[in-house]
Amino acid sequence: MTFKSILDEIENNLNKILSDLSISDVKFSVEPAKPGFGDVSSNVSYLLAKQLKKSPKEIAEMISDKYSDCTSTLVLKSEAHTSGYLNFYANWDNLSQLILSESYLDTCGDVDIGNDSTIVVEHTSVNPNKALHIGHIRNIIIGDTISRILHKAKYKVNVLNYIDDSGLQVADIIVGFKHFGYDQESPSGKKFDHYCGDDVYVKTTEKYEADPNLEEIRKNVLKELEDGDSETAKFADKITRRVLAGQLETCWNLDVTYDCLNFESQIVRSGLWDKIFEKLKEMKLVEFENEGKNGGCWVIRGEGKEDDKVIVRSNGTATYIAKDIPYAAWKLGLLEDPFNYEKYASEQPNSRVLWQTTLNQTNPISKNFTGDKVVTVIDSRQARLQKIITTLMGKFKSVPDAYNHLGYESVTLSSETAKTLGLDTDGKQAQMSGRKGLYVNADSVYEILKKKTKDETKKRHPEMTDSEIDSIAHYISVGTLRYEMIKQDLDKIITFDLTKSLSLEGDTAPYIQYTHARASRILEKSGRIPTIDVDFSLLKEQSELDLIKNIGLFNLQVRDATNNLSPKVIARYCHDLAVSFNSFYEKSKVLALGDIDLENSRLCLVNSFKIVLEKALDLLGIKAPDRM
RNA sequence: GGGCCCAUAGCUCAGCAUGGAUAGAGUGCCGGACUUCUAAUCCGAUGGUCAAGGGAUCGAAGCCCUUUGGGCCCGCCA
Structure with a gap:
């Protein structure tokens, strides 16, 4: 306890x-x-x-x-x-002993809220036609952090990444390749996903504006994509998988991994829609409109004054939201699983096995990636559609909170940063746009940070080898980026600025990581293995007690973060923990005190801090180096 | 026209769910601390009509209502 x-x-x-x-x-x-x-x-x-x-x-x-x-x-x-x-x-003699002993256990910080039930977390879900930009990163880091927290709260978590490989955005780059003659290989040195996003996608969409007749080509391609056997669909599959590989590389570099990739094209071809459509009709959740502006369509009635939502057009085809309904139901395990599963070709950096859906019937492997509950991480601009899905799922599952839309505000660019991309916004922040090429790539943000932290580390540790410096710089860069995406509440817009957002001082990951390095250094220099068999009554300075108190609050913070699906709670906790350690570090020396008992007591505390901080940072997907 | 969200120090944000003590950080500006377990740090100073107004309450930054300012969403697009 x-x-x-x-x-x-x-x-x-x-x-x-x-x-x-x-x-x-x-x-x-x-x-x-x-x-x-x-x-x-x-x-x-x-x-x-x-x-x-x-x-x-x-x-x-x-x-x-x-x-x-x-x-x-x-x-x-x-x-x-x-x-x-x-x-x-x-009574700190007793309480310190209780808290510090607990901190040495593997289970430290665990809370049992999930009771081993399964929960699906879907995040990332970026169209496979471009590289990930800083706005996508917010989604990814929120999703990954929530997954880690839910796991700590004793949920069995299935992490899904939905690959929308059959939509208009994919059609656009296919048009670029097939009709505008873009080379299928990226220029040397450029990642394929960057090439598709920066060049093919942006320039192809520019051409539509210049010549509206091209819309016809686009529509045809989109149509061909839906037929899985078409040449275009097969070609698109190859392209999107190469883009996806590039995107996953970015995610993995940030220590984000998944359990399963779900391909929209397969959901479309699986026939799940027909099943769910029948069910919707049976339950009278959709109605056929005989007349009016939606005449000939199947609609979901809007609540209150809200408009009805068309889900099947008068030509019989399903709309965008319609594709989301069977997927949502599938995630909750409400439908018979039409998929087989196979391992993804590349291995993830940690040992987690990545699966992907397939409709291929040879060597069928069945898996279960559904959950009793679902958390879908999508930005709040989609709140309206997500609310419709939530309501529908509530009726299917008869548990009101089974399906959760975890919304968050978007990332915008500061006017200064927008200007560097060639857009004068008159001092206002700018919405990013993949189509217009107005975005900051995640990979380049990482590279900028990496360069900065490398220089900084080299300056501090001229004796270190390149590979040591590289590894430290990597952890700090990933930490900085992740922390920046998570420390604010979900309902706050993040204005990203290439200069200001990449600070390494103050309320940042390096600040927290630095305390870990300080603690590691003390333990290393002590030349002793800290034990919990020490005299706790010797720890009575206010800074010591504050630190112990903070260490003891870990599981309460995990509980709070879980109940509110609020990753920033853990970010703040890590920061508070670091602040209290810095205060302790300033006021209470640990080594060379000439009092071996006091030294041992403080070493125990330092070690306890280090262990708990590592665990808490792990929930944020941040690693702390021993030296920096 | 309808719906969602935001507004707290110059700037960026905590605190609001579950009302209660002296509203906290970071950053900026100013001034201090490296012969010390790492200064990516620490200490001090400066900085607040908690957007405005009303209501319920013994008590409101927080709850209710209204207003203002800002952002986003509302297609037989995805």
């Missing part, structure tokens, strides 16, 4: 006191205290003020008085603050 132990102890005792007073059903808080107000605080006296017709202060004094009769192993004393708050002071 951790800091939660003392919270539980206090809550239990308070409940006993209340029940002796014949009071029940009061939902008081018991929380870690703000600095300067002891270790734990409760607002219980405020909530009783009306009922007992006394001031919060009087009640706090009364409860504090009774509290001294309670059995407590972790609380030293309680105190009524003049404000009315009830504050508690911990």
